[in-house]
Amino acid sequence: MRFSSNVKPYVLLLIVGIFLLLGYVNHFDITSNTDAIIGYESRTLFCFCRRTDVVSVTPWLAPIVWEGTYDPVLIDNIYKPMKLTIATTVFAVGKYVRFLQDFLETAEKHFMVGFNVHYYVFTDRPDDVPSVNLTQGRHLSVIQVPVSNRWQEISARRMEIIQTTIERQIRREADYIFCLDVDSKFHARWGSESLGRLVAVIHPGYYEQTRDHFPYERRPASTAYIPMDEGDYYYGGAMFGGFVEDVYTLTKVCRKRFEEDAGNSIEAAWQEESHLNRYLLYNKPSKVLSPEYLWQDFKAQTKEVKVIRFSGVIKNYAEVRPNV
Numbered sequence: 227m228r229f230s231s232n233v234k235p236y237v238l239l240l241i242v243g244i245f246l247l248l249g250y251v252n253h254f255d256i257t258s259n260t261d262a263i264i265g266y267e268s269r270t271l272f273c274f275c276r277r278t279d280v281v282s283v284t285p286w287l288a289p290i291v292w293e294g295t296y297d298p299v300l301i302d303n304i305y306k307p308m309k310l311t312i313a314t315t316v317f318a319v320g321k322y323v324r325f326l327q328d329f330l331e332t333a334e335k336h337f338m339v340g341f342n343v344h345y346y347v348f349t350d351r352p353d354d355v356p357s358v359n360l361t362q363g364r365h366l367s368v369i370q371v372p373v374s375n376r377w378q379e380i381s382a383r384r385m386e387i388i389q390t391t392i393e394r395q396i397r398r399e400a401d402y403i404f405c406l407d408v409d410s411k412f413h414a415r416w417g418s419e420s421l422g423r424l425v426a427v428i429h430p431g432y433y434e435q436t437r438d439h440f441p442y443e444r445r446p447a448s449t450a451y452i453p454m455d456e457g458d459y460y461y462g463g464a465m466f467g468g469f470v471e472d473v474y475t476l477t478k479v480c481r482k483r484f485e486e487d488a489g490n491s492i493e494a495a496w497q498e499e500s501h502l503n504r505y506l507l508y509n510k511p512s513k514v515l516s517p518e519y520l521w522q523d524f525k526a527q528t529k530e531v532k533v534i535r536f537s538g539v540i541k542n543y544a545e546v547r548p549n550v
C-alpha cells in the first residue's frame with residue numbers, strides 16, 4: 227500500500243503519539259509498583275557510567291551500588307512516600323551482646339534514616355540488651371534464642387531463626403528485611419539505594435580477587451559446593467536482604483541444605499556464608515552492594531572505596547567466641 231505524500235506525516239505523527247502514550251502509561255505503572263521499580267532502578271536511577279574505576283553493573287544487569295552511581299535525594303523521593311517498614315535482624319548471642327550498643331546507636335544515625343525500621347534482636351541475654359533511644363517510626367523487639375557452645379552453630383542457625391521469625395511475625399510487620407552481623411558499626415549513609423528484591427554484598431576481602439581465590443565450599447559432598455569454574459562474586463555472610471518473601475525463601479533453602487549437610491556429617495567451609503554464596507549463584511541478586519556496605523576495620527581503605535558505610539569492628543576472637 228502506498229500513502230499519498232500528505233497522509234504520510236499524519237501516520238508518522240500517530241505512531242509517535244502511540245509510543246509517547248505507551249511510555250506515559252508505563253511510567254505510572256512503574257511508580258505504583260515496587261516490583262517494577264527494581265527494573266526501573268537498574269535502568270534509570272543508577273548511572274553506571276559515572277564511575278570508570280569500578281564495575282557498577284553485574285553481567286545480569288543488576289546495579290552494583292558504589293558511591294557516585296546514584297542520586298540519594300532522587301532515590302529517597304521515590305521510596306519515602308511508600309511508607310515502607312524495614313525489618314533488621316541482628317543476633318547477639320553470648321558475649322556478642324556487648325556489640326549491640328554501638329551497632330544500634332550508629333544505625334540510628336546512618337541506617338535507613340527517615341524510614342520505619344523494626345529491629346529484631348535475637349539473644350540469650352535479654353536483660354543485657356542496652357536501651358537505646360530510637361527515633362520516631364523505629365521499634366525494637368527482643369527475641370530469646372538458645373545459646374550454643376560452637377560459634378559456627380550460632381552463626382549458621384541464624385538462617386533457621388530468621389526463617390521461623392518471618393513465618394511467625396516479620397512477614398506481617400515489614401516490607402523489606404536486612405540481616406546483619408552485630409560486631410559492626412555504621413559510619414555513613416546506608417539508605418534506600420540498598421533496597422531491592424534480593425540484595426547481597428561483595429565481601430571486602432575478595433572484591434579484587436579472581437574467582438579461583440574465592441573461599442567457596444569446594445567439596446562436592448556438600449550441598450554448598452561450587453565448582454572452580456563457576457561463581458560471580460564472593461558475597462559476605464554479614465549482610466543479605468531484600469523483599470521479606472525473597473529472603474524467606476533464601477533462609478529456608480540455606481537452612482535445609484545446612485541441615486542436610488549436618489546429617490551427612492559435613493559443615494561447609496564458611497557455614498551459612500557458603501550456603502548463601504551457593505544460593506546466590508543460582509538465584510542472582512537483583513542488587514549488589516559494593517564493599518562500602520561491608521568493610522572491616524582492620525583493612526586499610528582503598529581508593530575505590532570512597533565512603534565506608536558499615537564496617538566490622540576488630541574483635542578478640544578467642545575472648546568473645548565460646549570456642550576457637
Ligand SMILES: CC(=O)N[C@H]1[C@@H](OP(=O)(O)OP(=O)(O)OC[C@H]2O[C@@H](n3ccc(=O)[nH]c3=O)[C@H](O)[C@@H]2O)O[C@H](CO)[C@H](O)[C@@H]1O
Nearest residue numbers: 317318319322377380381407408409462463464496497499
Ligand atoms: C564479614 C563477614 O562476612 N562475616 C562473616 C564471617 O565471619 P565473622 O568473623 O564476621 O563471624 P562472627 O563471629 O561475627 O559471627 C557472625 C555473627 O553471628 C552472631 N554470633 C556469633 C558468635 C557468637 O558467639 N554469638 C553471636 O551472636 C553475631 O551476630 C555475629 O555478628 O563468617 C561467618 C561464617 O559463619 C559469618 O558468615 C559472618 O557473617
Ligand SMILES: [Mn+2]
Nearest residue numbers: 407409464538
Ligand atoms: Mn562478624
